[in-house]
Amino acid sequence: MMEVLLFGIAKDIVGASTLHIDPVKAKTVLELKQYISTEFPKFKTLSSLAIAVNNDYANDATLLKDDDEVAIIPPVSGG
């Protein structure tokens, strides 16, 4: 299973700080976004939704591999 890190409101939406996803259901960043938005419809209400792969913002076409560090980045609000 692929482990996905959750922060901020994403953690509240899922009710956990990590999510385990069958990699077949999220082969790309876009598929991961679609998967979590279907499983947890509240993600659709956010102002934006980004995915980080190995500590860098990833575009929708990025392929996800088993050993990648994947994180859901809801709208940031530092500062």
Added chain:
Amino acid sequence: MKKIDIQIVKDIDTTTVYQKLSHPECGGVCVFIGAVRDNTQNEKVEALAFEAYEKMALLEMYKIAEDACLKWDLKKVILHHVQGRKQVEDPVVLVGAASAHRDACFEACRYLIDTLKERVPIWKKEFFSDKTVWVSAHP
């Protein structure tokens, strides 16, 4: 001290920033400090809590500092951000730059804070008397 100083900390030390940024070739040092305000849209804020994706946040902050050094001739750059619960008037972010003349450090300082707010994976939760809100989460 190295040219770029990036940290995520429990508390911001505002008293030593000049020592950290001063440089013999710099006639200008510009610092921005963000603090906890006691209200948002006329509602009383009791406290804030910051959560960071620390590893990525440090990398993003470093990239912002490096970009600033490419855009302006800076001798020192600092970006510090807090993590954890903060009270009204507590400093939560400190950015600064040092340059030969003031224009570069003023512009760089603005770039540092604006880009940090845009990109760095840190999240702020506001505590009101009757609710908590993740800032900017919803349109």
